[in-house]
Amino acid sequence: MKPYLFPKESDLDALVDSTGSALVDSSGEALYALGDWAARRSFDTFGLGVLSDCIRCEVTEERNGEYELVMDYPMDGWLYEYIESRCIIFAKANESDAAQPFRVYQISRPINGVVTIYARHLSYDLAGVPAGMFSAASASDAVSDLITNATIPTPFTVTTDINSSAGFTADEPYSVRGWFGGREGSLIDVYGGEWHYDGYTCTLMSARGQDRGVVIKYGVNMIDFNQEENLSNMWTGILPFWKDLETGEIYAGHILHADGDFDFEKIQSVDLSEEFTEGKPTMEQLTARGRQYIKENNIGIPEVNITVDWAPSIEQCDLCDTVKVVFEKMGIEATAKCVRTVYDVLKERYTELQIGSVKPTIADNIAYLNKKVRR
Numbered sequence: 001m002k003p004y005l006f007p008k009e010s011d012l013d014a015l016v017d018s019t020g021s022a023l024v025d026s027s028g029e030a031l032y033a034l035g036d037w038a039a040r041r042s043f044d045t046f047g048l049g050v051l052s053d054c055i056r057c058e059v060t061e062e063r064n065g066e067y068e069l070v071m072d073y074p075m076d077g078w079l080y081e082y083i084e085s086r087c088i089i090f091a092k093a094n095e096s097d098a099a100q101p102f103r104v105y106q107i108s109r110p111i112n113g114v115v116t117i118y119a120r121h122l123s124y125d126l127a128g129v130p131a132g133m134f135s136a137a138s139a140s141d142a143v144s145d146l147i148t149n150a151t152i153p154t155p156f157t158v159t160t161d162i163n164s165s166a167g168f169t170a171d172e173p174y175s176v177r178g179w180f181g182g183r184e185g186s187l188i189d190v191y192g193g194e195w196h197y198d199g200y201t202c203t204l205m206s207a208r209g210q211d212r213g214v215v216i217k218y219g220v221n222m223i224d225f226n227q228e229e230n231l232s233n234m235w236t237g238i239l240p241f242w243k244d245l246e247t248g249e250i251y252a253g254h255i256l257h258a259d260g261d262f263d264f265e266k267i268q269s270v271d272l273s274e275e276f277t278e279g280k281p282t283m284e285q286l287t288a289r290g291r292q293y294i295k296e297n298n299i300g301i302p303e304v305n306i307t308v309d310w311a312p313s314i315e316q317c318d319l320c321d322t323v324k325v326v327f328e329k330m331g332i333e334a335t336a337k338c339v340r341t342v343y344d345v346l347k348e349r350y351t352e353l354q355i356g357s358v359k360p361t362i363a364d365n366i367a368y369l370n371k372k373v374r375r
Contacts, residue, residue, distance in 0.1 A: 001099060003057055003071070003091035003345055005079050006047035008103075043090045043101055043199070051089070053077040055114060057345035059093040059102075061319055063208075063337065064181050064188055064195050067121040069093070069102040069345075075113050083107065089119050091345045096318050097198060123197045126177035129154045135169045139191045142168035143204060146176050160204040162191050180204075194320050209320030209337065216308055216353070217326040221315070226307045235268040235299050236260075240290035242281055243273045253286040258300025268299070306336070306355040317353060325355050 051057075056072040069089060073080060085104055093100045102119035109115070132149040136142035139162040147158055149170070158176070168190050170179060180195060180202070181188035187204055188195075194208035216222050237257040243250050255267055275281075275289050294300070306325050317323055317338055324335045340354035 001092050001345075001348070003051045003054065003089050004043070004047045004099075005049060005051055005082060006043065006088040006090060006101070007082065008084065008086035008088070043088075043099070047088075047090065048082050049079050051077070051079055054346070057091060058351070059091065059100075059343045059345060061093065061341055061343075063320055063339040065340075067093075067123070067197060069119040069121075071117040071119070072114050073117055075110055075115060080115075083115075083117060088122065089117070092343070092348060093121075093345075094318055094341060094343050095316055095350070100197070101199060121197055122199065123156070123202050124177065126154065126156055126180075126202070127175045129156075129176045130173050131170055131176045131179060132173060133170050135167065137165065137167055139164040139166070139168070139187075139204070142187060142190075146170070146179060150176055156200050156202060158202045158204075160191070160193070162193050162204060162206045164191050166190055207320070209318060209322065211322040212316060214315045214317045214321065214323045215326060216317075216323055216355075218328065222308050222325075224308065228307075234266070234301070236262045236264065236266050238268045238270045238290055238294060238299060240270050240272050240286050240293065242276055242286060243271060244280065245273070249280075251280055251286070253283060253290055256287065256290045256294060258294050260300050262300075308353050308355065317350070323353075323355060 051071070051073065054071050054073050054077070057069065058071075059067075059069045061067045069091060071089065073083065083104065085107065087104050089102045089104065090099050091102065101122040103122055103125065104117055104119045106118040107115055108117075130151045131146050132151055134145050134149045136145045139160050143158040143160045147154065147156065151173075154176070156176075168187065169185065171185070174183075179186050183189070187193075191204065193204045193206050196203045196205055196208050235258070237255055239252065239255050241250055241252040270290065270293060272281075272286065272289055272293070276285070281289070308325065319338055319341050321338045322335065323338055324333065326333050336355045338353050338355055340352075341350055342352035343349070344351045
């Protein structure tokens with residue numbers, strides 16, 4: 001489908017009929033006045049009209065991260081004069097969901113009569129909604145209390161299918177969307193999961209994707225291929241230890257190496273005190289738990305990002321799905337999640353998939369370092 005345009009003032013109301021004719025009275029005023037947002041939150045009209053003459057329109061979404069639209073539009077386009085900051089572009093964003101609303105936040109200067117328009121998913125509006133301080137005793141309470149404790153009215157709903165009784169504390173005033181993830185103590189930090197956004201509904205899912213049996217293979221449905229190995233966070237072994245919290249006694253085990261041949265050595269010190277709450281472990285117990293830690297945390301295995309340009313096929317693959325990537329010449333056969341998609345709105349297909357792990361943000365690095373300090 002072609003993207004639609006909705007104005008910033010009345011994105012919740014019908015502005016034109018199904019033929020594209022404006023719904024106005026004899027004085028030119030809109031027949032539909034702005035209504036209660038709780039009563040009307042759908043984008044089931046053509047808005048100001050269809051952006052049929054846009055040149056390019058792509059949506060990029062990352063797992064628990066970026067969700068943005070970029071569009072190239074000609075200055076002589078029939079809706080150009082109505083495109084302004086905070087207006088809404090309604091467009092298809094992937095192969096499974098209904099079309100989604102994206103709020104414009106930047107418009108470039110014209111180059112050769114064309115402007116580039118940048119928009120974020122409407123859920124980013126929650127970045128401007130502060131939440132008060134509160135504590136919750138479960139995942140379901142935490143997500144609902146975020147909205148209950150919002151300091152200004154908001155039409156959004158936040159839900160989850162995660163059944164966890166872990167406690168959550170909003171210990172400082174911070175935006176609702178800021179508590180979604182990207183900082184220590186966020187919902188993702190406490191409960192894990194994967195965010196899914198649909199209009200005014202934000203859902204923290206235990207698992208958003210699925211394994212559809214998709215295989216992406218070079219020469220079949222893979223156009224281009226790029227692999228990146230990140231060794232900065234890779235360890236070749238661990239030094240497990242136990243600490244008595246009362247006396248401060250530290251009992252260190254032996255260095256345990258990960259499987260594999262390495263041309264360098266990088267050992268991570270791992271505090272396993274929480275695994276032995278009934279007292280000091282034996283060397284055998286500490287070693288056994290250390291080896292289990294190596295397997296559970298993929299010690300010795302580099303982080304791998306595989307980016308592919310994907311040709312259209314009958315196979316469906318969405319964000320957070322598990323897929324297999326095969327590149328025989330490089331001896332690569334990897335099974336991992338799809339963590340980033342680029343969707344061509346005009347051609348209605350993905351043009352790029354990223355398999356592996358998303359590069360960490362500054363906030364991710366800070367949270368990671370803080371956890372290490374606490375160990």
